[in-house]
Amino acid sequence: xxxxxxxxxxxxxxxxxKYSARQGDxxxxxKAELKELLTKKLPSFQSGAGECDNYxxxxxxxxxxxxxxxxxxxxxxxxxxxxFKDHCQKQPPCTAQFPVGSSP
Amino acid sequence: xxxxxxxxxxxxxxxxxKYSARQGDxxxxxKAELKELLTKKLPSFQSGAGECDNYxxxxxxxxxxxxxxxxxxxxxxxxxxxxFKDHCQKQPPCTAQFPVGSSP
Numbered sequence: 001x002x003x004x005x006x007x008x009x010x011x012x013x014x015x016x017x018k019y020s021a022r023q024g025d026x027x028x029x030x031k032a033e034l035k036e037l038l039t040k041k042l043p044s045f046q047s048g049a050g051e052c053d054n055y056x057x058x059x060x061x062x063x064x065x066x067x068x069x070x071x072x073x074x075x076x077x078x079x080x081x082x083x084f085k086d087h088c089q090k091q092p093p094c095t096a097q098f099p100v101g102s103s104p
Numbered sequence: 105x106x107x108x109x110x111x112x113x114x115x116x117x118x119x120x121x122k123y124s125a126r127q128g129d130x131x132x133x134x135k136a137e138l139k140e141l142l143t144k145k146l147p148s149f150q151s152g153a154g155e156c157d158n159y160x161x162x163x164x165x166x167x168x169x170x171x172x173x174x175x176x177x178x179x180x181x182x183x184x185x186x187x188f189k190d191h192c193q194k195q196p197p198c199t200a201q202f203p204v205g206s207s208p
Binding site (some may be wrong): 010013068077 | 110125146177
């Protein structure tokens with residue numbers, strides 16, 4: 001039986017490669033690939049203004065490798081966690097619906 | 105319709121809180137909570153010897169907060185990614201089954 005947390009990590013990897021393989025270096029996201037991934041796969045995260053964007057293309061090579069992508073996702077998850085904690089502290093017990101419309 | 109990558113981030117948050125809420129600080133994992141989480145939710149990752157363990161309890165307060173947990177998961181995902189890349193480079197096209205037994 002698949003375990004949700006392990007599945008979640010596999011989704012992070014497979015989503016990255018689904019987009020990175022489209023053009024150029026198949027193991028890195030170009031700016032166009034990154035934009036499409038964020039638009040289609042992370043619409044709840046408003047990219048372009050958040051501090052998490054600082055994790056994308058840290059080495060300034062105009063591409064995003066998996067390490068940069070994983071650190072970016074960790075940052076986004078921290079934002080989800082803050083949302084959960086805020087809700088939980090205001091309205092215990094904790095029954096927050098995540099902003100992604102999912103409560104696994 | 106739920107989006108897999110957003111669901112994956114929500115699973116990271118909800119799994120953390122499922123275990124962190126059990127005893128002591130409900131927003132941090134104790135050593136016992138962490139051990140149980142890793143055993144039950146990340147059995148494919150052999151904890152105790154990997155470099156990712158360095159991300160757990162970075163501040164040495166004997167607890168793991170969500171930031172430390174998220175960075176740890178990012179590190180584990182990088183390991184999954186290396187597995188995928190190795191397989192993909194040896195046997196293209198890339199049809200790797202992830203070590204977690206899931207290929208979303």
